[in-house]
Amino acid sequence: MFRRKLVHRVLGAGAILALAVTPLVTGCTVMASGEQMRMLEEAKVKAEKSEADLKACKENRAKLERDVAQRNQSLTKLQNDIKAVKKGLETWPPKGDM
Numbered sequence: 001m002f003r004r005k006l007v008h009r010v011l012g013a014g015a016i017l018a019l020a021v022t023p024l025v026t027g028c029t030v031m032a033s034g035e036q037m038r039m040l041e042e043a044k045v046k047a048e049k050s051e052a053d054l055k056a057c058k059e060n061r062a063k064l065e066r067d068v069a070q071r072n073q074s075l076t077k078l079q080n081d082i083k084a085v086k087k088g089l090e091t092w093p094p095k096g097d098m
Contacts, residue, residue, distance in 0.1 A: 032040070
């Protein structure tokens with residue numbers, strides 16, 4: 001029982017010590033370094049370029065989808081025309097006209 005309490009105290013003290021020492025070890029600063037600012041700006045530029053590319057791709061996709069819809073509509077009309085011509089040819093020449 002005593003040993004268990006001792007282990008809990010040591011672990012608790014270790015956790016508190018780790019939390020207290022972490023900012024000192026990691027170098028907690030108020031401002032970002034010049035290198036970090038440069039990296040941040042590069043990331044921002046890349047993100048903006050990626051967003052512009054995404055927008056262009058979405059616009060291109062919408063244009064292509066409109067084109068496909070138009071072509072499908074045209075295809076359906078032409079298929080109906082073919083059916084009408086075939087039906088007309090089945091009854092050609094009209095009986096009684098000759």
